[in-house]
Structure formats: C-alpha cells, structure tokens
Amino acid sequence: QRGCDNMCSYCIVPFTRGRERSRPISTILDEVRALADQGVKEITLLGQNVNSYRDISEKSLAMFEPRPVAATRKDFKTVYKIKEGGLRFVDLLDQVSLIDPEIRIRFTSPHPKDFPEEVLHLISERRNICNQIHLPAQCGSDEVLEAMKR
Numbered sequence: 001q002r003g004c005d006n007m008c009s010y011c012i013v014p015f016t017r018g019r020e021r022s023r024p025i026s027t028i029l030d031e032v033r034a035l036a037d038q039g040v041k042e043i044t045l046l047g048q049n050v051n052s053y054r055d056i057s058e059k060s061l062a063m064f065e066p067r068p069v070a071a072t073r074k075d076f077k078t079v080y081k082i083k084e085g086g087l088r089f090v091d092l093l094d095q096v097s098l099i100d101p102e103i104r105i106r107f108t109s110p111h112p113k114d115f116p117e118e119v120l121h122l123i124s125e126r127r128n129i130c131n132q133i134h135l136p137a138q139c140g141s142d143e144v145l146e147a148m149k150r
Helices: 025-037 058-063 089-099 117-125 142-147
Strands: 042-046 104-108
Touching (some): 025 042, 025 058
8 A cells, every 4th residue: 555645734645655545455465475485474564554455446346345344433533534445454454364374464554543443353363463563653632633633
C-alpha cells in the first residue's frame, strides 16, 4: 500500500506519495508464495497505513469473498469516513497467513482508526501471525489532537 488519505495537518506524505493505493491481493500472495519457496522465514506487510489496505480490483473481488466492513469502535472518534467495498487488511492478513504456517507474519504501521477487532481475532487464531503490534499512538489534549487532525 502506498500513499495516505489521512491528511494530518503536519504530515507531508499525502503530498509526496499521493493518495492511498493498494496492490491487488493476488500480486501480494504470489510474492509471498515465491518468498516461501525461497525459504524466507518471516514476512512483514508494510504500508504507510497498512490497516487501510483496500483492494477493489475486479480480479481480486472475483477470487475472494470480502468480509463486511468493520465499524469504527464506539469509543474512537475520527473525522474520516470509512471507505466501503473491497478486500480489507484482515482479508490480506488471513490469506497470507495460510500460505505457509511456518512463516512468521508481521505488519507495520497500522493507524488506530483503521484497526478492526477482526485483526485481533485473526492474530489470536493463527500462531504464525506475530502477536506484537507496532501502533503509533499519540496523546495530548483533545483540542491539540483535533487541530492536528488526529
């Protein structure tokens, strides 16, 4: 996944890397299979905001059944709207973890607003998904965080 749609007030990423773009799941799975064949023991799924992964390619949607879009937690406030449709990060993580149960799977950098509970459930179900989360969190007054668009 490249780019970012969050438009935080202090961040240049959307202007330098552009809008969010996700690779089709089939290309990622092909790459993971090739790495497994080469004997790789650990794979890290990486994105500016990996949890906002959304594959809307026709080929992918024909191959896999997307899960329903998870709602943002009631206790999490955000100014961003949830994008509808497509395969989500939990779908990608699920499929990658099934390729070879001996390959450890990690991911970084998730954004709290896009972190559905389904990812936590999948981590608890699959022993090859590392149960460590690198979560960039910020604290501050509501007024400051709102001004930062966080």
